[in-house]
Amino acid sequence: MDNIFPSYDDPLFSILIIVILILIVATSSYLLGNIKEERKEKSLKKFLNRFNNEDYNLELEEMPFELKLVKPLKLLALAFKNQGNYQRAINLNIYLIDNITHFQDKKEILAQLGETYLKAGFLKRAEVIFLQILHKYPRDKESLYHLGVVYELLNEYDKALETIIPLKLLGEETKYLEAHLKLNRLLISKKLTPKEKVEELEKLLENNIYNYRVIIKTLFKLDLESAWRNIKNSKLHSILDILWFLPFSNLNFDIISSDKTLSAIFFAKGSLSLNKEKIEKSGIFVIDTIISSKIGGSDNVDITFIYGCRKCKQYFPITFVRCPQCYAIDKIKIKERVAEKESQTGYSLL
Numbered sequence: 001m002d003n004i005f006p007s008y009d010d011p012l013f014s015i016l017i018i019v020i021l022i023l024i025v026a027t028s029s030y031l032l033g034n035i036k037e038e039r040k041e042k043s044l045k046k047f048l049n050r051f052n053n054e055d056y057n058l059e060l061e062e063m064p065f066e067l068k069l070v071k072p073l074k075l076l077a078l079a080f081k082n083q084g085n086y087q088r089a090i091n092l093n094i095y096l097i098d099n100i101t102h103f104q105d106k107k108e109i110l111a112q113l114g115e116t117y118l119k120a121g122f123l124k125r126a127e128v129i130f131l132q133i134l135h136k137y138p139r140d141k142e143s144l145y146h147l148g149v150v151y152e153l154l155n156e157y158d159k160a161l162e163t164i165i166p167l168k169l170l171g172e173e174t175k176y177l178e179a180h181l182k183l184n185r186l187l188i189s190k191k192l193t194p195k196e197k198v199e200e201l202e203k204l205l206e207n208n209i210y211n212y213r214v215i216i217k218t219l220f221k222l223d224l225e226s227a228w229r230n231i232k233n234s235k236l237h238s239i240l241d242i243l244w245f246l247p248f249s250n251l252n253f254d255i256i257s258s259d260k261t262l263s264a265i266f267f268a269k270g271s272l273s274l275n276k277e278k279i280e281k282s283g284i285f286v287i288d289t290i291i292s293s294k295i296g297g298s299d300n301v302d303i304t305f306i307y308g309c310r311k312c313k314q315y316f317p318i319t320f321v322r323c324p325q326c327y328a329i330d331k332i333k334i335k336e337r338v339a340e341k342e343s344q345t346g347y348s349l350l
């Protein structure tokens with residue numbers, strides 16, 4: 001054995017000790033590294049699993065930040081937002097923003113935070129976020145559009161119209177958005193008397209870029225005579241629900257009787273009595289179906305309405321001007337269905 005190991009005073013002995021020490025250090029580091037990595041993975045899994053528990057409060061401060069977390073947490077925040085779980089989406093976005101150093105890397109997360117605030121109804125917070133993005137990136141179209149929506153929901157139409165100026169400069173088609181904002185500014189104006197408002201609305205009807213449905217609905221509230229005078233036969237289908245739910249006292253039978261489609265609609269509704277031989281087809285499927293069933297002796301038929309968005313294809317039970325899902329304007333699609341009459345419908349959309 002004495003011949004295998006070098007003696008203490010042999011230089012080879014020192015080299016052997018150094019090699020052994022290096023091996024011990026390398027092996028320990030490797031093992032410790034593996035354990036640390038395993039702990040981190042477990043910690044991440046535990047952290048992410050918490051999101052599956054509805055009642056669990058997120059303790060984001062406990063989570064050590066790592067760059068590899070950014071992508072999965074961004075997706076998780078987006079999923080929370082889409083599910084309507086806004087508080088969790090907000091917390092996650094704030095956690096990421098707090099931990100990311102460079103503004104450029106935060107921009108997308110800031111935009112998502114702004115959109116989540118907007119959806120959740122935290123309009124002033126959404127405003128701050130979009131202004132922050134636009135301060136660094138004044139040409140960011142999405143932020144300009146979203147900021148316009150924020151101001152619209154805050155009824156600050158002058159500010160909303162200001163967002164159109166840079167959008168125009170960026171080459172965006174803003175004609176309909178501008179008309180939408182100007183019309184809504186007019187509707188909430190306190191400077192005009194109802195009579196002046198009616199006059200302004202009638203002027204806007206001459207221009208096709210203003211939303212006909214919104215104008216007619218407002219006219220029915222402000223001036224029945226003006227509303228009926230401005231009913232256009234070619235646009236009846238787009239206001240069928242408004243007409244269908246009009247209270248009996250708001251009907252103008254002189255105008256209804258002079259138009260075959262209006263006559264058909266209100267005969268179907270049961271507001272107008274007509275000789276069955278005199279009824280003409282309206283060209284609106286549900287109305288003609290109800291008329292056929294009435295002629296056949298059944299009076300138990302009604303219409304139900306749902307409202308779709310031609311842009312995002314979502315359907316909603318209530319009417320809208322700006323889509324609640326994707327914020328598109330003038331994209332409403334009214335879908336009517338024949339339904340069994342449940343009770344006397346006495347409410348109006350006005």
Ligand SMILES: [Zn+2]
Nearest residue numbers: 309312323326
């Ligand atoms: Zn939509």
